[in-house]
Structure formats: structure tokens, C-alpha cells
Amino acid sequence: MKHTKPAGSTETAHLLERRKRLLGKAYRLFYDHPxxxxxxxxxxxxxxxxxxxxxxxxxxxxxGHCHPHVVEAVCKQAKVLNTHTRYLHENVLDYADKLTAKFPGGLDIAMFACTGTEANELALRLARAKTGANGMIVTDHAYHGTSWAISQITTCYGSSDRRGDNIVTVPAPDSFRGLYAGDDEAADKYAGHLHDAIDKLAQNGHRPAAFIVDTIFSNEGLPTVPPGYLAKAVEIVRAAGGLFVADEVQPGFGRLGRHFWGFESHAVVPDIATMGKPMGNGYPVSAVVTSAEIIEAYQKDSHYFNTFGGTPVACAAALAVLEVVEQQxxxxxxxxxxxxxxxxxxxxxxxxxxxxxxxxxxxxxxxxxxxxxxxxxxxxxxxxxxxxxxxxxxxxxxxxxxxxxxxxxxxxxxxxxxxxxxxxxxxxxxxxxxxxxx
Amino acid sequence: MKHTKPAGSTETAHLLERRKRLLGKAYRLFYDHPxxxxxxxxxxxxxxxxxxxxxxxxxxxxxGHCHPHVVEAVCKQAKVLNTHTRYLHENVLDYADKLTAKFPGGLDIAMFACTGTEANELALRLARAKTGANGMIVTDHAYHGTSWAISQITTCYGSSDRRGDNIVTVPAPDSFRGLYAGDDEAADKYAGHLHDAIDKLAQNGHRPAAFIVDTIFSNEGLPTVPPGYLAKAVEIVRAAGGLFVADEVQPGFGRLGRHFWGFESHAVVPDIATMGKPMGNGYPVSAVVTSAEIIEAYQKDSHYFNTFGGTPVACAAALAVLEVVEQQxxxxxxxxxxxxxxxxxxxxxxxxxxxxxxxxxxxxxxxxxxxxxxxxxxxxxxxxxxxxxxxxxxxxxxxxxxxxxxxxxxxxxxxxxxxxxxxxxxxxxxxxxxxxxx
Known part of the structure; x- marks a missing residue:
């Protein structure tokens, strides 16, 4: 969806010229005529x-764009206070309370960042702290974010030679096109690749810290997943000492209709869930939800702070989004x-x-x-x-x-x-x- | 500055209890009595x-907290539109124009993210793309952010054994306390450590991609820097093919009084500058400013996109901040x-x-x-x-x-x-x- 020539109007042409000059060539626009x-x-x-x-x-x-309830919540709080989580404030607690209530028992702790990438960064650090391992298993056409570490597990861009040997891929499940399309045993066969991945990590001298998936497999083309696949895959990873990270950045917050979170549609409970994009209706806010047990392991060596994460305004936006989802x-x-x-x-x-x-x-x-x-x-x-x-x-x-x-x-x-x-x-x-x- | 016991009021005690339960033990509060x-x-x-x-x-x-001009700019834009940089919009261009005008010629391109960590992540990727090298040189008590890659160059936390052998440190310059306090040749002697760092990288099989410093050395204790140190250090790094990244997250936007950016106080021009915290007066926005030449190298292999980076609201906030800095x-x-x-x-x-x-x-x-x-x-x-x-x-x-x-x-x-x-x-x-x- 690159643009090949400027659209008709002089104004658009002028914006395109300014953009090239001021933002440079690494930015892309949607559509042939943006x-x-x-x-x-x-x-x-x-x-x-x-x-x-x-x-x-x-x-x-x-x-919805510019939802008045969310805009009002942001403006109201922005006029009063917007500091950080090193002072006490109700908003971050009220939101953490509402957010964790949306998760199964045991997933009781919320931590805040600004982007999905940052949430996945934190998940990765939590998983490594908990397991003492460094290996990551990820599907083979996944998007999880843009930082150095997360771009390594973003397997849809670039070639595998940029990745460390602690990162291995498994084929994303797909019932329509792919390795086992139409196969009655597709769930078992796809899940079996987790054994291969764990073996490969072992050959490279690593144990699995985590298996991470976008639970709607959005970047893989929203495939119909063979029923039972994810639960089987997670069981294999856990048996090898690894955690399961559910990347809910895209499926989360009720979009899937039948469930509030994507992992619920696979009847599997994650050790760590990450969320972002829709969370603040455009206000930059993201989060990780996990268990006290995992935090216990993490905090032995590390603190956590994110300047703009969990601020009164960010949490006002996120609270308003949850309210609208519920009330409407x-x-x-x-x-x-x-x-x-x-x-x-x-x-x-x-x-x-x-x-x-x-x-x-x-x-x-x-x-x-x-x-x-x-x-x-x-x-x-x-x-x-x-x-x-x-x-x-x-x-x-x-x-x-x-x-x-x-x-x-x-x-x-x-x-x-x-x-x-x-x-x-x-x-x-x-x-x-x-x-x-x- | 950990808290040892709850403050007097019942309300504070209740907030402390909720916080421990909902945010977990990895978060810290300021003050003995928060x-x-x-x-x-x-x-x-x-x-x-x-x-x-x-x-x-x-x-x-x-x-200033809740500055009405910034709050108004955010609210006004949030009511109208808040999308992303894959559609054309004036705000990101107007801001990029104003921001790059604050830099010396050649530093013409602005790219947007949400946090200082993300800006430093991008700087690191740009430097590696431009140089084809992987080595990082950083001062020995620096803070640059929280992601996996950036925490490796955040040398003030944890031990060096967590770091890859592509990251080497040099002593932060200090005229009051430290290696060469009171030494007339302190600038040369501190700069000389860059030679050692480059040699050490070479021993580990790496070339330097970048030397990165917070140009006010905030985490190092705001030391008085021996005049000429940074220019000499950067010269040594450039001679070895590396770039200089000025982390302006803390010193930038006029705080230092004599200069708008910290690097100006050292009479040295960076290849890449990163900025964040004060940029949106609390709205999460950060940026990288660099040259077309560096973008040219980067975009051969990579695009750039950050969902919440450079949105109409983020840029409205950042524009309003620049306006207030100038008008007041x-x-x-x-x-x-x-x-x-x-x-x-x-x-x-x-x-x-x-x-x-x-x-x-x-x-x-x-x-x-x-x-x-x-x-x-x-x-x-x-x-x-x-x-x-x-x-x-x-x-x-x-x-x-x-x-x-x-x-x-x-x-x-x-x-x-x-x-x-x-x-x-x-x-x-x-x-x-x-x-x-x-």
C-alpha cells in the first residue's frame, strides 16, 4: 500500500512534500493516493x-473516534493533575482493579506502560526473571512490536538471520491454508512443533522462557485455529518450564464478541497477558497483567517504572474506555x-x-x-x-x-x-x- | 527513598494496601511516607x-503542571481527531518543522515515538543501520531507559554481566569527584578512555555503532564536565566510524538556560538526538532528530511506524509546549x-x-x-x-x-x-x- 504519485489536490501534494522533507523516507502512508x-x-x-x-x-x-466520554475524562483529569506512579493516586488503582477483575483468578497484578511494544518488553523481562531462561518461541509470521528485542520476535519482517539463536519459530496454525489444512489432527500436529522448537532451543543451549502469541493471530491473516491447538501447545511449553504470554494488544477488550480476551477463545489461561492499542481509545497506554508469583521473581533483581505509564490521565482514559464498553x-x-x-x-x-x-x-x-x-x-x-x-x-x-x-x-x-x-x-x-x- | 511504614491517615494506608495488591511489589514510591x-x-x-x-x-x-494552553490544545484536538501517521495530517509536520528548526542544519528529520526509551531504541537502530556496527559506548552510571536493549546501556542498574560484550563503558567526566578531579588535563584524560573502549570492542569483535550520553549527565550527578571533553570524545568515536547520540530527554527544551539543547553546551553536534519527558508536558510523546543521510541507510531495510507516535493529539501537545516556552x-x-x-x-x-x-x-x-x-x-x-x-x-x-x-x-x-x-x-x-x- 505504498503511494506511487501524489493525489490530485495541491494541498495533498504539499503535505506529501513536507512529509518527505520533515519525516524522511522511513515513514509509510496508506493507499496509492494517501x-x-x-x-x-x-x-x-x-x-x-x-x-x-x-x-x-x-x-x-x-x-469510536473522539468518543465524548473518553475525551471528557482525559480533559477533566488533564486540567487537575498528571503526574506519575511514584506518588499515590486513585486512578491507577481504580483501573488496575477493574482491569484485573476481567481476568481469571491468579492474574491479579497490573503494570503500566505506554505502547504494546513496551508491554511486550516487560512481559519478556518478567518471563526471563521467572524462568531464569532466555529462549523465546514465537509463531512464524507474528507482529509483537518495534523495539530491538521485540523486533526479534516480530517474525513477519526481515530475515531470521537477524535473530539471536535463543528465538525459534513454530508454524502459525491455519485451517484453510498451510501445513495441515483440512487435516483432522491439525491441532496435535501444529502443537507438535512446540516439541521441535524446544529441542532446537536446547541444541542452541537455551531453555524456553516463554511462548508468545497474538491470540487472534492477526498478522498471520486471522486464521481459523484448529480447536485445542493453543491449549496443547501451551501444555508442552509449560512442561519444558516456559511461560505462556498472551499478546492481547489486538484481540483484547471485547472485540472478539464471545470473549473479552482472545485467550479465552482458546480455553487457555496465560501466565502473562499484554495489552495496548484500544486500551485508551488513542491515548497512549498499555499494560501487563500477571500473577504475584511472577512479580515476586522479577522484583528480586528489578524495580519497575515507566514515566508516562499509569499516570492519572492515562488511567482516566482507560477507565472511560472500560465504562463505555460496558455501558454501551x-x-x-x-x-x-x-x-x-x-x-x-x-x-x-x-x-x-x-x-x-x-x-x-x-x-x-x-x-x-x-x-x-x-x-x-x-x-x-x-x-x-x-x-x-x-x-x-x-x-x-x-x-x-x-x-x-x-x-x-x-x-x-x-x-x-x-x-x-x-x-x-x-x-x-x-x-x-x-x-x-x- | 523506599517507604518503611504507612503515613498517618487511614486513606493513605488504604491506598498503600491497594497498591501492593494491585500493582505488585516491583513498583516503588517516593519518600519514607509517600x-x-x-x-x-x-x-x-x-x-x-x-x-x-x-x-x-x-x-x-x-x-508547569496543567498549563492551560497545553491542556486546551490536547482537549481541542482530542475532540476532533486522533489517528496515526499513516494518514496525512498537518500537526506532525508543523511540529517536525518547529522542532528541527531548533537544531543545527543537517539535523532535518524528526521521527516520533511515545517514550524516551522508545526514542533511544530508534536511535540505536538508526546508528546500527548507518554504521553496520553493533558496538555501544556509554558512560558508567547512565540512565537511558527500560527496554531490554536500552536497559543494557542503562549502566546505573545491575551488574555488567547482564550486558552483551558489544557494550562497553567509559568513566563519566566529573570535575569534583572521580578519576581526574582537579587535573588540568581532565578533558583529554577522560576522552582518552574512548580509545580504550574502542579497543575493548575490537577485542570482542565489534566496531562502535554509537557513543551515547545524556548531555547533562543527570544520573551521574550533574557533574561539571571538563571543558572540551565531549567534543574530544566524539572526535575519537567518529574516527573509529561510530556516531554520537545526544540523549536530550532530560536536558532538552531550554531547561539549561544558556542553550536549548544540552549538546550545545558542549559545542558538539550529534548525529542523532533523542528527546522525551518534557516534550508534551505529560502527554506521552518522544522523538528522534537526525539527518537524511542516516535515514537513507536505515530505510533500506526497515520502515518506521509507532501507533501512538506523532498522532494529531501528541503533536498538538508538543506544539503547545514549544509555544509556551517561547511566549513565556x-x-x-x-x-x-x-x-x-x-x-x-x-x-x-x-x-x-x-x-x-x-x-x-x-x-x-x-x-x-x-x-x-x-x-x-x-x-x-x-x-x-x-x-x-x-x-x-x-x-x-x-x-x-x-x-x-x-x-x-x-x-x-x-x-x-x-x-x-x-x-x-x-x-x-x-x-x-x-x-x-x-
């Missing part, structure tokens, strides 16, 4: 020309609207051979585009075309997956059935146009 | 009992008030043998407490006592340095001469009380 967004409200984004876009992409504005019934809405959309998409699939698979949970849905009827060949360039065409037609959507051929539906949770109908209408039109070219 | 701060305004913080404290500690609220003349105030305070403290030193040295620049001043007249023995426990007594008397201050014996004066930049007088009055009383016990 959008200049100036306003957001609920599920809607508006560009500088007043054009309205249905936002099917952004999960950070979890309860957004987890239930994710389930109902998600099921409605999934059902309609499955019907659309019957008429559109470019749709190879439709899958997901709640308001986190993937549409796997393929090269032809009954094909599983990834339609990567068509996916990029669909993303750009949908943008032209007023729908902001992204793509994901190993082959970047999965349209990713991940809107703010205030997404309605009417929004779903609009998406379906636009999607049908665009896929018809693209299918004609296949 | 404070429960509920409100902030300018240089003042207020506890739950309405007691007012002069804030001489907090540098994050750079332009806060750099000039840091110089004038800082010089006034420094002068008074030097006079106080003449009458208080517990004060071994007074040093610093602008509103970043260290008072080095010692064991007796003409002694350089660090008065560590007396420093902790002073910090706690000052808190009881309504002044929030911290300590720093290798021996934790340096009172650190680092208030919001709206600190006035009247505030300085109040600090001096309380400080004199407390030091008299403590001196009596020496």
Missing part, C-alpha cells in the same frame, strides 16, 4: 474535502454485528469465487482473497486493489496475512448493522469489479 | 489534605532564575560544610552533599534525610548521582525567584538540622 484525514466521529473519518469514510480499519479508537454493551455489539457481517460475507462468498475464505470472531474478520474458484492461491495484488478501490468508494480497510491477501475488518466497536450493510454493498461492488479482471 | 497528590498547578502540587508542595523535582510538566520566555527564565539560585546556593555552601559542591546550568542544579568540611565523602544517608525532611516542609525534591548524594533541582520552568527563595529558606533549615547530626 488520504488527508481531518476529523473523526464514531465509525466515520472525514478528509479535508469533506468526504466521509466508513472506518473499517482502526482498532485504536475502540469505542460493545462486546455484545461486536458479537451481534460481527455474526451478522460474517453470515452475510459467507453468503457473498458463495457468489464471488475471489473470496476463498471468510473467518474471524466478533468485529475482527478476515476475507481471504484467492486466484480462482476452489483455489487457495493468494490474490495479493487484487487485495491491494480492493483496499485502494474501497478507499475511493469511502471505506477505509486494510489487509493482512502472510501473503497480504486477507482483507482485515477491524472497525471501532460502535460499528452497526447499517455500517455493516454499507461495507457489504461497497465490498460487493469492488470485488465484482476486480473479479472481472481475474 | 505523598498522595491530587492536584497540580504551575510549580505547585497539592496532597489530599490540601497541603501545598513546591515542586522542585518534576521535569515532565515542563511549562521560559528558556530565559531558566537562565535567570537558575543563575540566581546557583549564586545563592554557592553563598549557602560557604556557611554549610555539608554542601561539598553546587553545580549545574539553568534550572538543572545539583547540590553535592558531603561528610564534612573539605571532604568529598558522599553524604548519602543525609541526602535521603534531606529529601524526606524537605517533603515534610512542603518541598518535593529528589536525589541523584553515583552515591545518591546529590540533591537534584529540576522544577517546571515557570519556577520564579520567589519560588527559589522559598526553596532556599527550606533547604537552609533542613541542612542546618542535618548538619547538626553529622
Amino acid at each position: 488520504v488527508h484525514i481531518v476529523r473523526g466521529e464514531g465509525v466515520w473519518l472525514y478528509d479535508a474535502d469533506g468526504k466521509r469514510y466508513l472506518d473499517v480499519y482502526n482498532n485504536v479508537p475502540h469505542v 454493551g460493545l462486546q455484545a455489539n461486536a458479537l451481534e454485528t460481527g455474526d451478522y457481517l460474517l453470515d452475510k460475507l459467507k453468503k457473498l462468498k458463495a457468489n464471488k469465487f475471489i473470496i476463498g475464505d471468510v473467518r474471524g470472531s466478533g468485529l475482527f474478520i478476515g476475507i481471504d482473497l484467492v486466484g480462482g474458484p476452489d483455489s487457495r492461491e493468494p490474490a495479493t495484488s487484487e487485495t491491494s486493489r480492493a483496499v485502494n478501490l474501497l478507499k475511493e468508494r469511502g471505506v477505509l480497510i486494510g489487509s493482512t496475512g502472510r501473503y497480504d491477501n486477507v482483507l482485515k475488518i477491524r472497525p471501532p466497536l460502535v460499528f452497526t448493522r447499517q455500517n455493516a450493510d454499507l461495507l457489504l454493498e461497497k465490498l460487493e461492488g469492488v470485488l465484482s469489479e476486480i473479479s472481472g479482471t481475474l | 505523598v498522595h497528590i491530587v492536584r497540580g498547578e504551575g510549580v505547585w502540587l497539592y496532597d489530599a489534605d490540601g497541603k501545598r508542595y513546591l515542586d522542585v523535582y518534576n521535569n515532565v510538566p515542563h511549562v 520566555g521560559l528558556q530565559a527564565n531558566a537562565l535567570e532564575t537558575g543563575d540566581y539560585l546557583l549564586d545563592k546556593l554557592k553563598k549557602l555552601k560557604a556557611n554549610k560544610f555539608i554542601i561539598g559542591d553546587v553545580r549545574g546550568s539553568g534550572l538543572f542544579i545539583g547540590i553535592d552533599l558531603v561528610g564534612g568540611p573539605d571532604s568529598r565523602e558522599p553524604a548519602t544517608s543525609e541526602t535521603s534525610r534531606a529529601v524526606n525532611l524537605l517533603k515534610e516542609r512542603g518541598v518535593l525534591i529528589g536525589s541523584t548521582g553515583r552515591y545518591d548524594n546529590v540533591l537534584k533541582i529540576r522544577p517546571p520552568l515557570v519556577f520564579t525567584r520567589q519560588n527559589a527563595d522559598l526553596l532556599l529558606e527550606k533547604l537552609e533549615g533542613v541542612l542546618s538540622e542535618i548538619s547538626g547530626t553529622l
Whole structure:
């Protein structure tokens, strides 16, 4: 989704020129013709020309762009106090209380940072402190963040030779495409790779500290996971002394509809859970939830402090998000609207051979585009075309997956059935146009 | 500054109990009897009992606690839009423009993250990409952040055996206490250690990627640096192919009075500068400023994106901070008030043998407490006592340095001469009380 030429308006061209000059060449924009967004409200984004876009992409504005309850909570607290966790303050405790109440017993402690990367950094340090081991097991097309250590376990970018020999990968489970698609024993077979990973670590002189997965496998293309896989995999890791870290940065906070956290959909309880993006509806806040036992091991050698983590304003934002999720019934809405959309998409699939698979949970849905009827060949360039065409037609959507051929539906949770109908209408039109070219 | 027993009030005891239960044992509080701060305004913080404290500690609220211009900027933007840098938006460009204008020519590019740790993470990756080398040289009691990679170059915590052999230390320069105190050739001699560091890296099979310093050496105790040291040190590193990273997280944004950035006070231009804490007056925002040439090397293999970095709200906060610094003349105030305070403290030193040295620049001043007249023995426990007594008397201050014996004066930049007088009055009383016990 790189941009190849500036969009029409002089203003956009000017912004593109300034951006290249001031931010440099390492930044990327979405879309062949990038959008200049100036306003957001609920599920809607508006560009500088007043054009309205249905936002099917952004999960950070979890309860909707500029939700007044969250904005008010941030402003109210920002006017009064915003210090740090080395003074006593109620907000961080009130939020930790509400957050840990969302977890099974034993996961009682919350620690705060600013980004998902920082939360995963802390999880990694906790796991290493608890186990005394250094090995990390991660799926083979995962995204967990951008720091030096976390980019080593972000296996979707770059080559494996950048990684230390303490990091080993296992194939991400996938019931549609992959090693054991259609195999009745896929769960056992995928889980069996954890044995291989532990053996490989041992050959390199390491023991496993942790197995970490994004529990919706978003970057892997939101695959349907063979039932029982994750519980089996975690059992193998624990038997070898390792912990299980559930990266809930993307699936968490009710998006999946049936469950508040992704790990619940796999019937497995993590030792450490990390969360971020949607947590403050855009205010930078992230967290780790874990057990007193793990903290006990960590604090023998280390303290923890993060300047902007757990501040009164950050926690006011996060508290307001939880309140809106509860008061507006957004987890239930994710389930109902998600099921409605999934059902309609499955019907659309019957008429559109470019749709190879439709899958997901709640308001986190993937549409796997393929090269032809009954094909599983990834339609990567068509996916990029669909993303750009949908943008032209007023729908902001992204793509994901190993082959970047999965349209990713991940809107703010205030997404309605009417929004779903609009998406379906636009999607049908665009896929018809693209299918004609296949 | 750990707490040993709960403060008197039931409410504080209750907060302490909740904190232990919900945040765990890895978090630390300031002061023997922690404070429960509920409100902030300018240089003042207020506890739950309405007691007012002069804030001489907090540098994050750079332009004063809850500065209305910054709060308004955040609220105004939060109501309209808060997305990310993959859409076009003016704020990130307007801020990058203003920020890079504060740097010498060639340092034209700004990249955004959320915390100082993340900025240093990016600097490290840029330096490694540019040099193709992996070695890091860092002073021996430095703080640069909390992630796995950055904690390796945070040499003030833990032992060196946790560090990779690609990280080597040099003694932090110090004109009062240390290897070459009082030596006319201290600058050359301290700089000479860079040769040793480069040799040691070579023995370990590494070349230097970067030499990184906090340009005010805050964690080292704000030492007076022998003039010319840093320029000489950087010259040696550059001759060996390494870059110089100026960590401006603490000294930056005008605090030092004479200069906007710490590196300017050493008459040396960095290849990469990092900044954070004061940048958004408490809103989590950080940045890296560097050259197009370094970005050119980095972007061959890597893109850059940080979900919450450079958002419209983050940049609105940071823009507002720059505006206040300029409109209220806060750099000039840091110089004038800082010089006034420094002068008074030097006079106080003449009458208080517990004060071994007074040093610093602008509103970043260290008072080095010692064991007796003409002694350089660090008065560590007396420093902790002073910090706690000052808190009881309504002044929030911290300590720093290798021996934790340096009172650190680092208030919001709206600190006035009247505030300085109040600090001096309380400080004199407390030091008299403590001196009596020496």
C-alpha cells in the first residue's frame, strides 16, 4: 500500500512534500493516493474535502473516534493533575482493579506502560526473571512490536538471520491454508512443533522462557485455529518450564464478541497477558497483567517504572474506555454485528469465487482473497486493489496475512448493522469489479 | 527513598494496601511516607489534605503542571481527531518543522515515538543501520531507559554481566569527584578512555555503532564536565566510524538556560538526538532528530511506524509546549532564575560544610552533599534525610548521582525567584538540622 504519485489536490501534494522533507523516507502512508484525514466521529473519518469514510480499519479508537466520554475524562483529569506512579493516586488503582477483575483468578497484578511494544518488553523481562531462561518461541509470521528485542520476535519482517539463536519459530496454525489444512489432527500436529522448537532451543543451549502469541493471530491473516491447538501447545511449553504470554494488544477488550480476551477463545489461561492499542481509545497506554508469583521473581533483581505509564490521565482514559464498553454493551455489539457481517460475507462468498475464505470472531474478520474458484492461491495484488478501490468508494480497510491477501475488518466497536450493510454493498461492488479482471 | 511504614491517615494506608495488591511489589514510591497528590498547578502540587508542595523535582510538566494552553490544545484536538501517521495530517509536520528548526542544519528529520526509551531504541537502530556496527559506548552510571536493549546501556542498574560484550563503558567526566578531579588535563584524560573502549570492542569483535550520553549527565550527578571533553570524545568515536547520540530527554527544551539543547553546551553536534519527558508536558510523546543521510541507510531495510507516535493529539501537545516556552520566555527564565539560585546556593555552601559542591546550568542544579568540611565523602544517608525532611516542609525534591548524594533541582520552568527563595529558606533549615547530626 505504498503511494506511487501524489493525489490530485495541491494541498495533498504539499503535505506529501513536507512529509518527505520533515519525516524522511522511513515513514509509510496508506493507499496509492494517501488520504488527508481531518476529523473523526464514531465509525466515520472525514478528509479535508469533506468526504466521509466508513472506518473499517482502526482498532485504536475502540469505542469510536473522539468518543465524548473518553475525551471528557482525559480533559477533566488533564486540567487537575498528571503526574506519575511514584506518588499515590486513585486512578491507577481504580483501573488496575477493574482491569484485573476481567481476568481469571491468579492474574491479579497490573503494570503500566505506554505502547504494546513496551508491554511486550516487560512481559519478556518478567518471563526471563521467572524462568531464569532466555529462549523465546514465537509463531512464524507474528507482529509483537518495534523495539530491538521485540523486533526479534516480530517474525513477519526481515530475515531470521537477524535473530539471536535463543528465538525459534513454530508454524502459525491455519485451517484453510498451510501445513495441515483440512487435516483432522491439525491441532496435535501444529502443537507438535512446540516439541521441535524446544529441542532446537536446547541444541542452541537455551531453555524456553516463554511462548508468545497474538491470540487472534492477526498478522498471520486471522486464521481459523484448529480447536485445542493453543491449549496443547501451551501444555508442552509449560512442561519444558516456559511461560505462556498472551499478546492481547489486538484481540483484547471485547472485540472478539464471545470473549473479552482472545485467550479465552482458546480455553487457555496465560501466565502473562499484554495489552495496548484500544486500551485508551488513542491515548497512549498499555499494560501487563500477571500473577504475584511472577512479580515476586522479577522484583528480586528489578524495580519497575515507566514515566508516562499509569499516570492519572492515562488511567482516566482507560477507565472511560472500560465504562463505555460496558455501558454501551460493545462486546455484545461486536458479537451481534460481527455474526451478522460474517453470515452475510459467507453468503457473498458463495457468489464471488475471489473470496476463498471468510473467518474471524466478533468485529475482527478476515476475507481471504484467492486466484480462482476452489483455489487457495493468494490474490495479493487484487487485495491491494480492493483496499485502494474501497478507499475511493469511502471505506477505509486494510489487509493482512502472510501473503497480504486477507482483507482485515477491524472497525471501532460502535460499528452497526447499517455500517455493516454499507461495507457489504461497497465490498460487493469492488470485488465484482476486480473479479472481472481475474 | 523506599517507604518503611504507612503515613498517618487511614486513606493513605488504604491506598498503600491497594497498591501492593494491585500493582505488585516491583513498583516503588517516593519518600519514607509517600505523598498522595491530587492536584497540580504551575510549580505547585497539592496532597489530599490540601497541603501545598513546591515542586522542585518534576521535569515532565515542563511549562508547569496543567498549563492551560497545553491542556486546551490536547482537549481541542482530542475532540476532533486522533489517528496515526499513516494518514496525512498537518500537526506532525508543523511540529517536525518547529522542532528541527531548533537544531543545527543537517539535523532535518524528526521521527516520533511515545517514550524516551522508545526514542533511544530508534536511535540505536538508526546508528546500527548507518554504521553496520553493533558496538555501544556509554558512560558508567547512565540512565537511558527500560527496554531490554536500552536497559543494557542503562549502566546505573545491575551488574555488567547482564550486558552483551558489544557494550562497553567509559568513566563519566566529573570535575569534583572521580578519576581526574582537579587535573588540568581532565578533558583529554577522560576522552582518552574512548580509545580504550574502542579497543575493548575490537577485542570482542565489534566496531562502535554509537557513543551515547545524556548531555547533562543527570544520573551521574550533574557533574561539571571538563571543558572540551565531549567534543574530544566524539572526535575519537567518529574516527573509529561510530556516531554520537545526544540523549536530550532530560536536558532538552531550554531547561539549561544558556542553550536549548544540552549538546550545545558542549559545542558538539550529534548525529542523532533523542528527546522525551518534557516534550508534551505529560502527554506521552518522544522523538528522534537526525539527518537524511542516516535515514537513507536505515530505510533500506526497515520502515518506521509507532501507533501512538506523532498522532494529531501528541503533536498538538508538543506544539503547545514549544509555544509556551517561547511566549513565556521560559528558556530565559531558566537562565535567570537558575543563575540566581546557583549564586545563592554557592553563598549557602560557604556557611554549610555539608554542601561539598553546587553545580549545574539553568534550572538543572545539583547540590553535592558531603561528610564534612573539605571532604568529598558522599553524604548519602543525609541526602535521603534531606529529601524526606524537605517533603515534610512542603518541598518535593529528589536525589541523584553515583552515591545518591546529590540533591537534584529540576522544577517546571515557570519556577520564579520567589519560588527559589522559598526553596532556599527550606533547604537552609533542613541542612542546618542535618548538619547538626553529622
